[in-house]
Amino acid sequence: MKQEVQVYSLFTEFDISLFRSGKHYRLYEKFGAHLITHEGQDGVYFSVWAPSAKLVSVIGDFNYWNIDDHPLNVRWDESGIWEGFIPGAKKGDKYKFRIVSNYNGEILEKADPYALRCEHPPNTASIVWELGYKWKDKKFMSRREEVNALDKPYSVYEVHLGSWRKNTLENRSLTYLEMADELVSYVKEMEFTHVEFMPIMEFPYDPSWGYQLTGYFAPTSRFGDPQEFMQLLDAFHKAGIGVILDWVPSHFPEDKHGLGKFDGSHLYEHPDPRKGYHQDWKSLIFNYGRNEVRSFLISNAVFWLDKYHIDGLRVDAVASMLYLDYSREDGEWEPNAEGGRENLDAISFIKDLNTEVYSSFQGVQTIAEESTSFPKVSRPVSHGGLGFGMKWMMGWMHDTLEYFKKDPIHRRYHQNDITFSMTYTFTENFVLPLSHDEVVYGKKSLLGRMPGDDWQRFANLRLMYSYMYTHPGAKLLFMGAELGQYAEWNYNTSLDWHLLEQDSHYGIKKALTDLNILYKKQPALYDNQFSEEGFEWISFDDNQNSVISYLRKGTSEKEILAVVCNFTPTVLKEYSIGLPKKGKLKEIFNSDDTKYGGSGVTNEAIKIEKEAFHGKEFSAKITVPPLATVVFKLT
Template sequence: MKKEVKVHSLFSDFDISLFKAGKHYRLYEKFGAHIMELEGETGVYFAVWAPTAKAVSVIGDFNYWNEQEHQLNVRWDESGIWEGFIPGVEKGNKYKYKIQSGINDEKFEKADPYALKCEHPPNTASIVWDLDYEWKDKKYMATRENKNALDKPYSVYEVHLGSWRKNMDENRPLTYTEMADELVSYVKELGFTHVEFMPVMEYPYDPSWGYQLTGYFAPTSRFGDSQEFMTLMDAFHKAGIGVILDWVPSHFPEDKHGLGLFDGSHLYEHPDPRKGYHPDWKSLIFNYGRNEVRSFLISNAIFWLDKYHVDGLRVDAVASMLYLDYSREDGEWEPNEHGGRENLDAISFVQELNKEVYRSFTGVQTIAEESTSFPRVSRPVDAGGLGFGMKWMMGWMHDTLEYFKKDPIYRQHHQNDITFSLTYAFTENFTLPLSHDEVVYGKKSLLGRMPGDEWQRFANLRLMYSYMFTHPGAKLLFMGAEIGQYEEWNFDTSLDWHLLDHKPHQGIKQVLTDLNKLYTSQSALYEKQFSAEGFEWIAYDDNQNSVISFIRKGNELKNQLIVVCNFTPTVLKEYKLGVPTKGKLKEIFNSDDKKYGGADIKNKAISIKQETDHGRDYSATITIPPLATVVFEIK
């Protein structure tokens, strides 16, 4: 029997005009399921966009999933919005939309695109929920702009929440609440300034790692509810640690309850498969030229920054959005109106997204995972850029890993691999990523890539991390890097925490902890990390010894550090180094320290002499340990 659905709307005429124009960036305040009181009755207001539907019903555990009982009303203004208030529906009720297509009368059961909570997969219903929570991070939020700025240290620990650590007694991942204790204290101990979560938005398929989303506005129910995720955010902020979320506007899966063919038409995806289907991931691509879809996506980005106090969004697979021919052969794509391969709709969408994010929030960053040489990714939109705050430096990652897997005896022939990144390091605001993608699919773990005997492998890994932390740019390391995992990452199991029972692995954890201390305490390493003014070569061409040396500079002229890297297992004694000024060299970091498992070959205070070397008026004679990085202050 059909029951009353009261006519009610949260949309004003202005909301509708903004939605149609693609300029409504707070759609989560209107669409979805909203608990409210109307005319003395408590219930839920539902609203969903389905412009080609003939009929839309709300089905749920409150009406025995009967599509006849609660049929929504379509708005008169041709917006395609169906809405209505259903008395008696409560927080925790499960629901879906039953949509009858106006094209062929086919019926679909769809999850709510704006649901605040979803059932635990493999179940697919949406759940009526709220975002009531008393935040405790007011102090952090007031100072976030300073902590999260580009001239501050930015050291990121990337986490897959399902496999960081397990509750071994119950054979399950930790909950958001448990992570608020264990994960937060661990990241704090390591000294990272930020944590980055692989996608937390609801996803149906565990092996996708979260990159195939179906619940864009709901933290995954695998680990708890919205308020428990807020508790985790609060805990990180209390510890002074920023939180970045992976965000996926590049594609979505074809699951029947998801966005694909939502009302029987290509509503969210582009109707042309050359633009709307991703051949690599067998997923659908958003129609970036459709105004309502742009509003949906930008509203989703804003939602996490607004309602969950997120400090940054790392935007996944940007390159796949920017190019019409991405992963396509000739004949499988169509040029743009200018005859080029750029996706003009996607470019304007990204620019609009970044403008709105930075206009609406202080102290946040957007970070592009973009693997091509597309220009000005991290430059302002009004200067012709895409408007991101930072961009992943994929070239540095590739060259560095290629270099380090080579036997040191051959590295003298590949010096350019380790120095080339500095030829373009300041064309963007780069983050140096050693992410989850580098420790899967047969690529081996980072330790597994290192050549030599056991001692050399660990020394190489310490050297690589030290080179990374002294190289200009922000830093990102995937979980497990800090304990020297032997095995590749497996999303289905915990990290190999037992490795920390052994001294070489303890040494890796300690060297990363100390590198974070070095990076966050030495302003020469971060104040000008995105500017050529903050870097100067001493020598990049000592191929024979496989040594590089350079200066890192802060805002003050006296604020300089000298960094020397030896990429061979040979101890280099009496190594003469040109330096910029007189005084003494004081060693402040040495990756060969015995506490890390090194040979403990160190330098005591070294006098600087007025003798020319490397084109400089002053020089010093140092010892460079094997497979090690040494950092000096000038006193």
């Protein structure tokens, strides 16, 4: 039986004006389902954007999913917003919007785009919820600006929550609350400064790893409710660890309950398939030129920073947003109004996003996963940039992995592969990523790429990590990298924790822990990590020995490290390196140390002589261990 939906609105005329101009960045305070008391009655205010709808009603537990009971009222201002107050609806009720399209009378049942909680997949209903929570992270939030600063250590442990560790007795993933204990203590033990979650927003299909979202404002129900997710975040902050979320504004799936053809029209996606459909991912692309869609996306980014105290957003697939011809052949794309291949609407959207984030939240970072040479990705919008804080260094990742898979006997012919990154490393604020994408789809695990016998493979892996941590830039490692896994990552199974019972695998974990400690304790590794003042070559052209050496320098003249990497299994004795001043060399890290599973070729304190070498006034003779990185402090 049709019931009265009371006229009520959370929108002011100013809200409507901002929304329609693409400048409303707090839409989650207006759209969706909100528990309120109206005229003495408890209930829920519902609102949804569906400008091409002929009729919108709310169906749910409170009306036994009767399609006729609660039709919403369309606003008079042509905003396309349908809204109303339903007395008696309550927290925990499941619901959807039933939409009758104006186009052809098509009937759609859609989840709420602004739902705060969703049903556990494969069920698809939204759930009335509220986000009340008493945060306990005041201390962390007060110093977050320092924790997240570009001149501070930034080492990230990338995690897929569903497969990090399983409850073996019940054959299930850990809950948010279990992770608040086990995952937090582990990341703390490993000495990472940050954790990054692959997408936790609700998604229907496990094999997508979370990159095909349907519930943009809801943490996935797979591991618990929103407040339990907040407890996990709180626990990380209590441990002094920042939290980054993967965020996906580049595309969304075609699932019937999702955003696709939401009101029968191309509402969220671009109507032209050349701009609105991803052929690679079989998904839809947001219409970045539509103001209301821009408001939706930027509001979503702001939501996680505002309501969940998130410290950073890693923005997925930025390259696919920037270029109209991304993964398209000639004839499958149309140039922009200026005749170019850039997606001008997407670029404008990205600039608006970063401008809002950095102006509204102190101490956060946005990080671009961007694989092209698009200029100034991590430069401020005011300086002609896209406005991201950092950018993934995909070129470094590719060149490094290609180099390390070569037999050491051939590396002398590929010295440029390992040195080339330094020709452009200071053009952006780069993150060095060894992410989940590098250990799937037949690429092999990182250990599996390494050549040689078992000893050499583990030595190569320690060498690569040590080179990574002494190279300028922030660091990111995908879970399992610290275990030296033999197998590729599988989203459906736990990491191979049993490997830590073997000394060689435990040595990898110990080496990475110590590299994180080294990174934190040595200002020379982070003070100028995005500035050319922080790096100086000692020698990049000793290809006969496959050795590179360089200085890392802090803001203080006293903070200087010398790093030597030997990419062959040959021990080099009496190896000379040029140095900038007198004093002594003190070895502070050596990936060949026996505690890591190495051969134990180390150096005692070495006197620096006044003998010119490598174009420098002073020099020293060192022993270079096999397949290893050794780090000295100039004292």
